[in-house]
Amino acid sequence: MTALDTFREETRSWLEANCPESMRTPMPEREMPWGGRNATYANPDTKVWMDNMASRGWTAPEWPAEYGGGGLSKEENKVLQQELARIKARPALTSFGLWMLGPALLEFASEEQKKKYLSEIVKGEIRWCQGYSEPGAGSDLAGLQTKCEDKGDHYLVNGQKVWTSYADKCDMIFCLVRTDTTVKHDGISFLLIDMDTDGVEARPIKLISGASPFCETFLTDVKVPKENLVGELNKGWTIAKRLLEHERSMISGMGMGAGAASMGGMETVAKENFGTDGEKIADSSIRQAIADHKMDQQAFGLTLKRSSEEAKSGQGMGAASAMFKYYGTEVNKRRFELLLDVLGTQALGWEGEGFESKELAVTRSWLRSKGNSIEGGTSEVQLNVIAKRVLGLPDA
Amino acid sequence: MALVLTEEQTMLRDMAKDFFTEQVPVTNLRKLRDDEDELGYDKAVWAQIVELGFAGILIPEEHGGTGFGPMGLGIVMTEAGRTLAASPLYSTAVLGAGLILAAGSEAQKTELLPKIASGDLLTALALEETTHHNPANVAMTAEKSGDGFKLTGEKRFVIDGHIADTLIVVARTDGAAGEAQGLSMFLVDAKAKGVTVTRTHMVDSRNAAMVALDGVEVSADAALGSIGGAFAELENVLDLGRACLAAEMLGGAEAVFDTTLEYLKERKQFGVIIGTFQALKHRAAEMFCEVEICRSVVLEALSALEERRNDVPRVTSLAKARLGEAARLITNEGVQMHGGIGMTDDVDMGLYLKRARVQAQMLGDSNFHRARYADLGGY
Numbered sequence A: 001m002t003a004l005d006t007f008r009e010e011t012r013s014w015l016e017a018n019c020p021e022s023m024r025t026p027m028p029e030r031e032m033p034w035g036g037r038n039a040t041y042a043n044p045d046t047k048v049w050m051d052n053m054a055s056r057g058w059t060a061p062e063w064p065a066e067y068g069g070g071g072l073s074k075e076e077n078k079v080l081q082q083e084l085a086r087i088k089a090r091p092a093l094t095s096f097g098l099w100m101l102g103p104a105l106l107e108f109a110s111e112e113q114k115k116k117y118l119s120e121i122v123k124g125e126i127r128w129c130q131g132y133s134e135p136g137a138g139s140d141l142a143g144l145q146t147k148c149e150d151k152g153d154h155y156l157v158n159g160q161k162v163w164t165s166y167a168d169k170c171d172m173i174f175c176l177v178r179t180d181t182t183v184k185h186d187g188i189s190f191l192l193i194d195m196d197t198d199g200v201e202a203r204p205i206k207l208i209s210g211a212s213p214f215c216e217t218f219l220t221d222v223k224v225p226k227e228n229l230v231g232e233l234n235k236g237w238t239i240a241k242r243l244l245e246h247e248r249s250m251i252s253g254m255g256m257g258a259g260a261a262s263m264g265g266m267e268t269v270a271k272e273n274f275g276t277d278g279e280k281i282a283d284s285s286i287r288q289a290i291a292d293h294k295m296d297q298q299a300f301g302l303t304l305k306r307s308s309e310e311a312k313s314g315q316g317m318g319a320a321s322a323m324f325k326y327y328g329t330e331v332n333k334r335r336f337e338l339l340l341d342v343l344g345t346q347a348l349g350w351e352g353e354g355f356e357s358k359e360l361a362v363t364r365s366w367l368r369s370k371g372n373s374i375e376g377g378t379s380e381v382q383l384n385v386i387a388k389r390v391l392g393l394p395d396a
Numbered sequence B: 001m002a003l004v005l006t007e008e009q010t011m012l013r014d015m016a017k018d019f020f021t022e023q024v025p026v027t028n029l030r031k032l033r034d035d036e037d038e039l040g041y042d043k044a045v046w047a048q049i050v051e052l053g054f055a056g057i058l059i060p061e062e063h064g065g066t067g068f069g070p071m072g073l074g075i076v077m078t079e080a081g082r083t084l085a086a087s088p089l090y091s092t093a094v095l096g097a098g099l100i101l102a103a104g105s106e107a108q109k110t111e112l113l114p115k116i117a118s119g120d121l122l123t124a125l126a127l128e129e130t131t132h133h134n135p136a137n138v139a140m141t142a143e144k145s146g147d148g149f150k151l152t153g154e155k156r157f158v159i160d161g162h163i164a165d166t167l168i169v170v171a172r173t174d175g176a177a178g179e180a181q182g183l184s185m186f187l188v189d190a191k192a193k194g195v196t197v198t199r200t201h202m203v204d205s206r207n208a209a210m211v212a213l214d215g216v217e218v219s220a221d222a223a224l225g226s227i228g229g230a231f232a233e234l235e236n237v238l239d240l241g242r243a244c245l246a247a248e249m250l251g252g253a254e255a256v257f258d259t260t261l262e263y264l265k266e267r268k269q270f271g272v273i274i275g276t277f278q279a280l281k282h283r284a285a286e287m288f289c290e291v292e293i294c295r296s297v298v299l300e301a302l303s304a305l306e307e308r309r310n311d312v313p314r315v316t317s318l319a320k321a322r323l324g325e326a327a328r329l330i331t332n333e334g335v336q337m338h339g340g341i342g343m344t345d346d347v348d349m350g351l352y353l354k355r356a357r358v359q360a361q362m363l364g365d366s367n368f369h370r371a372r373y374a375d376l377g378g379y
């Protein structure tokens, strides 16, 4: 038996003992395990599961153990993910800290910062939000204006962020601030700000899906300790870009997402709604559209797989995150449009009688999916990145 | 790690790339076309291909081949596709060797495979009878006649039909056109009595022919594989052919994309390089994504064949459908982004465009494979 087999056996029995039964069922949106100081748990098992996993560092399996991570190798993590998938375990922790900030801190933060922030993230103690976009700085992110002045023993921050996802529920924000107004990219710094500090105010904004996950965030004379600067002053853009790569790979994973799965597979629904001709969906254009979509999805999945195999063997697809962000989010949007076609009137309910909850969830997710090709850099911006960085096409 | 090449496969690819770019550039196809060459392929080039071991790439060493398997074959096809190299590789090294390996008796393998590997035997698959690929839609009959069979009917779109020594003919010993049951395969000497081969001149300047069989007598041992049950054996090898076509199409798509990208960086209008126009940049970036996706599906189809996985039909249909669409997009964009010069015969865009449409029809276009993919998915 190889070491990996032993690891699999141990993992399997540990998960058997430590993953509560209710954590092996599909996860409703309101039971998402975001963690944080003010977290509430609609299902108490969510907290048990998070704590159990965090105790082994398995909420961040590949982060070094000294920072609270699992210290697993890629191969071990793969085994862990397979075993989690086998029992249909929910994620133990979902967090911007895990997906975006953590990987950037591992690369750019000081030793003290890593010790403090990474272990908090692993345990789900602190919930982070992302303070990048501003009213005047979206695609042109480096045009940001939120001012940060050195006041000797602290920084003083004034400005406004916008589209800050979950700002009203978060404990800390990682923020891009302007520390030099005479230059563009080289005048940006990366600052960590506690949302409880005086002068920080988050106001929720309502989305087309009816939910209010993101906010305007006002920063008025906010005092920030100097040790909260990550990396060097005016060198924040490098960190910002790297973090965006992590964000993009996270978002592009949605190309493979659920949605249809919760409906029992769209071909099954299509058979119910359109009838069958033998095994075939009777409506041939719907059947074709579904096949096209499934081919897209399989081809995209294979490309993700190839990219990770190439990364392991030291080759690289180059600026792959922009391609995956672009392609994955567009596939995801198409999937929801197709689901709408397949479900007909049943995907057009807003609330109340006449619709099953999973049907209402499709409606809301369809609306939410429109944001996929905007958040984390729009599709057009991804195409710009590919054209410039991968294909070497010059700017005008 | 099935989606990245092994060291051995990388060496094979580099060797094939060097060979085709240096020895069989696109000018080779132009010359065959402009000279109205009777064979439609270059014998000297074929000899070199044989020399390199590509003709016997699928064939095990014991039968005189190099035994690289489907992945190796696909790698070579991609490089051949990149320069539009015209040769009997597809008809003979892919389909001929594939069918004999899959369905042949020991005696047939021992006799024929070494001849394919040594370049002495060219084969052609005579399958299609209608405007669109449909392997069960065979009406050609094979009636019992003495100890053997008598074949009657007409075939079209027989790739390399007029240069083949041996035709591999799919005919019906039972049942009616459209049924999978009752199909059989026969090895027919192209010079046998009653065989009429008429070369067709195709838009891609590559070889194809119509084949008419008028009561052609063959002996019992001319049967390749089981009588009446050839469909399954055939389908398997058709999947190999489809994957190899997808691989060849990938090479063409890559070549067009690379050439077009270079042009975007060099052509000036309005005082600037046209590659600075965002309308073109974004389309170039989309083509890049498409090429990456194509690489993945082709590698997946080839590795499924290599590993004899049971999702071979599904992933080869995925690859063939995808490449059909992608090659259409990329060759169209290639012409468009070259402007007027893209419409001229002087640049290669048109040659790739024309070849891509023929490849798309061979062994099933995107519609065929999309439908098959859905069938296999049970919807």
Ligand SMILES: Cc1cc2nc3c(=O)[nH]c(=O)nc-3n(C[C@H](O)[C@H](O)[C@H](O)COP(=O)(O)OP(=O)(O)OC[C@H]3O[C@@H](n4cnc5c(N)ncnc54)[C@H](O)[C@@H]3O)c2cc1C
Pocket (backbone or CB within 6 Å): A129, A130, A131, A132, A133, A134, A137, A138, A139, A140, A162, A163, A164, A165, A166, A214, A371, A372, A374, A375, A376, A377, A378, A379, A380, A381, A384
């Ligand atoms: C659901 C959601 C969650 C988000 N969460 C966060 C968050 O947590 N934190 C955060 O900081 N931000 C967040 N964002 C903001 C997001 O990053 C920005 O919306 C995005 O970068 C686009 O900026 P913008 O909205 O100002 O649009 P604009 O930049 O004004 O874009 C408008 C249109 O112009 C196009 N465009 C702009 N520039 C170019 C160009 N150079 N070439 C071609 N086309 C161009 C865009 O593609 C778009 O179609 C979120 C957004 C969404 C939708």
